Amino acid sequence: MPHQAASGVLIAGTSSDAGKSLVVTGLCRALARRGINVAPFKAQNMSNNSMVCADGSEIGRAQHLQAQAAGAEPTSAMNPVLLKPGSDRRSFVVLRGKPYGTLEAGQYATGRAALAEAAFAAYQELAAAHDLVICEGAGSPAEINLRTGDYVNLGLARRFKLPMIIVGDIDRGGVFASLYGTYALLDDADRATLRGYVINKFRGDQSILQPGLEMLTERTGLVGLGVLPWLPNVWLDAEDTLEVGAWRSSPRASGDRDRLRVAVVRLPRVSNITDVEALAAEPGVDVLVTTDPRVVADADLVVLPGTRTTVSDLTWLRETEIAEAVMGRASQGRPVLGICGGYQLLAREIDDKLESGDGATSGLGLLPIHVTFSDDKVLGRPVGSWRGHPVAAYEIHHGVAEPIDGTDAEQFLDGWRSRQTWGTMWHGTLENDDFRRAWLTEVAAASGSDWRPRQDAPAFAERRETMITTMADAVEEHLDLDRLLSWTTARPTKPNFWRKTPAAGGFRTKTPPKGGTGARSEDQAGSGGDA
Known part of the structure; x- marks a missing residue:
């Protein structure tokens, strides 16, 4: 039939x-x-x-x-x-x-x-x-x-x-x-x-x-x-796989100072970990997903990514001694980046009556902010800049971070920076090539690495395409x-937006498709962290 x-x-x-x-x-x-x-x-x-x-x-x-x-x-x-x-x-x-x-x-x-x-x-x-x-x-x-x-x-x-x-x-x-x-x-x-x-x-x-x-x-x-x-x-763009093939790098050999080692903490309820894919694509940057506090202590840069359950994952950080390793780095002025839920983990105080129901909780205390969770979910595609570099991003979160009075911290995008501890609620910032490379250059200098961006490296959007x-x-x-x-x-009904380029052996965009530009969003909602 x-x-x-x-x-x-x-x-x-x-x-x-x-x-x-x-x-x-x-x-x-x-x-x-x-x-x-x-x-x-x-x-x-x-x-x-x-x-x-x-x-x-x-x-x-x-x-x-x-x-x-x-x-x-x-x-x-x-x-x-x-x-x-x-x-x-x-x-x-x-x-x-x-x-x-x-x-x-x-x-x-x-x-x-x-x-x-x-x-x-x-x-x-x-x-x-x-x-x-x-x-x-x-x-x-x-x-x-x-x-x-x-x-x-x-x-x-x-x-x-x-x-x-x-x-x-x-x-x-x-x-x-x-x-x-x-x-x-x-x-x-x-x-x-x-x-x-x-x-x-x-x-x-x-x-x-x-x-x-x-x-x-x-x-x-x-x-x-x-x-x-x-x-x-x-x-x-992985959905749930945490070790993307491009991230599987060998640890830098002792004395190999022209590379930059990045440790991404694999939180139990991690969300939008794809934020760091742009780091993994950068030549000379080795990204390792880890739950080992020794790796966290030894890396040039540590990233706390988004989390779906901030307070629960904060407890886990303390139980695994990763919290101690992160706080030790911060006290020595060694780079730490928190993104959305990871930023919230760095706060002095977290008030969460929504997800965990625990109410007021002490965060890691590395940034002078207070985080409050509410039923309202923030969804948006903000734009900003850092030291003259444009940044397009997206945000997905229930937790709202407010600075504590009297802070002497420096503003960083929508968040804050204290010495070499950085935090932002924005996702997708690292996909902005000029910003990413300028920020990593500062991180490398702070960590003692000789890494510098390669000017001939392809843009991240180009790599995705x-x-x-x-x-x-x-x-x-x-x-x-x-x-x-x-x-x-x-049946075909529209003009062909792509043409084959024989010399390159592939296809290139003739006219940018509607969905091919703009910020990318990668976080979740729910009380703990990313929405």
Whole structure:
């Protein structure tokens, strides 16, 4: 029986981190190159890394990036439900970009009817305005314990008759078993949505895979759309992975003073840790994510990133002796940077009746500020400057920091600096190239490092665009896009914003897409720290 063409396609995975976000990003750019008006969509995202759209709404970071790839303005419809874990049993709900309440663990499978209807309405909104909606699933569609009430995988596919494509990660092993197991676990009605599969992160000679591909297609009837290669330089705005491939640097050798060592504290409820991706991209800067107080004490710069639960993570800092290491650095005039929730940790006083309910609590006392949490969530895309360098940023937080009377600290962006302890509520500041390099130069001098910025280093926005291009090139070369499009109603309706540059071997932007500029947002709300 022939299938009806659909207004969208659903990219699911055999597991989390199989590469769904990357594949959707590549598809958005590759199909936009063909003149198709594309929009990304993820009905529900669970992540503490988020962004702020131009209208002040908050969505998952991956969907914001996918909108950039598609040349579309990011909107709350692209990620209508965002769950931000606040504990092992509770998530804070962001609905259409605004705080909505909490979802307890026991409600996950059954308490989401209103969220489902909002997600379906958002899909219809995008489908009415675009030629094709490229949807990203969550986790795996074979999580049969969660099938009731599902609206992000099979529930979405069944509602809108979307063809589903399964992505399997061969790098972790067992890819044929995971693809076949996904197929086998579904009932007949759900299985009917499956149309094809993609193998991701392959290294080697593809001919070795061919017998397995043929047997899998024979046993399932699914179309093999292609095999994507391992792309070592593509990391694309992580959602929850803390050790991005670009960060895995070896500790600097003793006496190697032309490098800068940065220790990023891996807080238990870390959020918007992607703030430091720009540091990791800077030549000569080694970024290590750590929970070791010795690494914190030894680094040239320590970063306390955002946190979803400030007071709880403050307790953890003290229990692990990291707090002592950070305070020791500050007393010696050695650089420390706190961002949003990390900035709040540096305060003298924290008044939190919202998240922890603990009320007044003493912070690390390294900056002369008082932090108060309230129900109101601050979402914005502020701009400012530091020593003549323009800074565009975004902010997402419930905690408000106010200076304590009589402070002799120096203002730093929207926050404060005392000796070499720096703090700001703003996210995304380090993506501003001139500011980042000037600030790191001062940090290097204070830490005794001879590191200096390389003038020929690419801009961070250029690196992100290059990675989108790399992923799109791989999708075009290795996947059967004509077959995929044949399952949909999509036809080219807009000018091609990208043109191929043969000399460079890739694609370059001809006209800047709407979603490709502006500040990036990466924090969460909830009483403790980032909103």
